Amino acid sequence: MSERKFLWGSATASYQCEGAWNVDEKAESMWDKYLHENNLENGDVASDHYHHYKEDIRLMAEGGQNAYRFSISWPRVIKNKEGDINPKGIAFYSDLIDECLKNGIEPYVTCYHWDLPQYWQDEGGWLNKDVAYAFKHYCEVLFKAFNGRVRYWSTFNEPKWFIFSGYMSGNYPPCHVNQVQEVIECCYHVMLANALAIQSFKEMKIEGEIGMVASYQTIYADKDDEAYQQAIRNADNYCNNWQVETACVGAFPSDMVEKLKKQGYDLSFAKAEDLKVIHDHTVDFIGLNYYSPQYVMPYQGGETVVKVNNQGKNYKGNLHTVVKDWFEINDELMKQLPHNPWGMVIYPxxxxxxxxxxxxxHVPMYITENGLGMYEDIHQNGIHDTERIDYIREHVRCLLKAKEDGYDINGYFVWSPFDLYSWKNGCEKRYGLVAVDFENDCKRIPKDSYYWYRDEIKNNWEDLKK
Structure with missing residues (x-):
């Protein structure tokens, strides 16, 4: 790509915003099945973006944004394991992309943001290597359908969270707990799928660039001795490096692999031909989703415990994380720092x-998600989300400082342009610049942060063009 413009935008995920869960021949996703069977708050309607996308994109454009990061729903596009295409699914995303382009919005497309088709979950999901090749086929369908209109492609959003939440903490489907061997195999298959998609992208000579989006938790410790430095390294491998480093340089961190071997995990599934594909097909850019850091300490003892908060201020449990023989979260230090109602530390x-x-x-970088989830009363005269404005402002300042210091950072996406379904946190955890009245036909109501972000983009745009 010749000249790289700076992208100011916002980001969503298909299951979290589209709704229309069984419309236009969409297949069932693993989330549809899991939430329905367990009678949990679901995304059947969500923000109803499927029917409001023109209004939403207009609001983005009027809000000064020049990019929209959204994901495509695999089960909306591919009907079955055989790979048959759903033309109605392709038509929806084609219309969405055209609407973006008509409004001067760059479509920044993620191929997978967690909504695996149930027909593949029934076959073992990401534990099944066949899913990596099915993903390759799915991506090829997208590349062919939208080539020339989409310049920025991401294979996956946050491999860590959908794998670790599914197989470690067990709060996401398939809800397995502390299954480390399964985590390792899923991570391997996802990174293979990432490389296979990149291989197809290059072989098909698709216009634009392809990357991957990783969750990034900056790791710190309050001591500088050898044990604490090793804890930082272990946590960095656990949280970040197996995604980012593997995608960028084409190899899993060698010290992480050796540690897993010494701990007795079976790595025999890793084949030389797969590792060559991973090595030879790396990303053009990396997206970093940053919300919160982690302060760690050396492992003190006990079994692995990984917990998350899906209840916000109502959560009464202990969120302490222990990864046996790797590291622990320094709870006492974390509690002293500013945090949101879900316990996430705020540290720009x-x-x-x-x-x-x-x-x-040495690859271009984008901040592909950053934002603040809040409890909000949207039925008032003006939605004065000052905390969100403060949060975004301070993070944008740090991004602009990094740009000024010469780092190759090329865009910033707020999570999210409008309120949406926040997985098992439901709809009360609001991230949007625009409120969605879920009880009133999903009416859109811009918040103070929407207007602030518009002005912030305008104020910084001229400087970035210099």
Missing amino acids: QGLYDAIKRCSKY
Whole structure:
């Protein structure tokens, strides 16, 4: 790509915003099945973006944004394991992309944001290597359908979270707990799928660039001795490096692989031909989703415990994380720092440090998610979300400082342009710049942050064009 413009945008995920879960011959996703069977709040309607996308994109354009990061729903596009295409699914995303382009919005497309087709989950999901090749086929369908209209492609969104939440903490389907062997195999298959998709992208000579989006938790410790430095390295491998480093340089971190071998995990599934595909097909860019850092300490003892908060201020449990023989979260230090109602530490400097640390991979970077989830009363005269404005402002300042310091950072996407379904947190955890009245036909109501972000983009745009 010749000249790289700076992207100011916002981001969503298909299951979290589209609704229309059984419309136009869409197949069932693993989330459809799991939430329905367990009678949990679901995304059947969500933000009803499927029917409001023109209004939503207009609001983005009027809000000064020049890019929209969205994901495509695999089960909306591919009907079955045989790979048959759903023309109605292709038509919806084609119309969405055209609407973006008509409004001067760059479509920034993610191929997979967690909504695996149930027909593949029934075959073992990401534990099944066949799914990596099915993903390759799915991506090829997208590349062919939208080539020339989409310049920015991402294979996956946050492999860590959908794998670890499915097979470690067990709060996402398939809800397995502390199944480390399964985690390792899923990670391998996903990174193979990432490389296979990149291989197809290059062989098909698709216009534009392809990357991957990783969750990034900047790792710190409050001591500098050898044990704490090793804990930082272990946590960095666990949280970040197996995604980012593997995608960028084409190999899993060698010390992580050796540690897994010494711990007795079976790595025999890793084949030389797969590792060559991973090595030879790396990303053109990396997207970093940054919300919060982690402060760690050396492992003290006990079994692995990984917990998450899906209840916000109502959560009464202990969120302490222990990864046996690797590291622990330093709870006492974390509690002293500013945090949101879900216990996530607020530390904007971590975004700058994430960019700085990832600069060693020498690929362009984007901050593909950053935002603040809040409880909000949207039925008032004006939605004055000052905390969200403060949060975004400070993180944007750190991003601009990184840009000024010469790091190859090329865009910023707020999560999210409008309120949406926040997985098992439901709809009360609001991230949007625009409110969605879920009880009133999903009416859109811009918040103060929407207008602030519009002005922030305008104020910074001229400087970035220099």
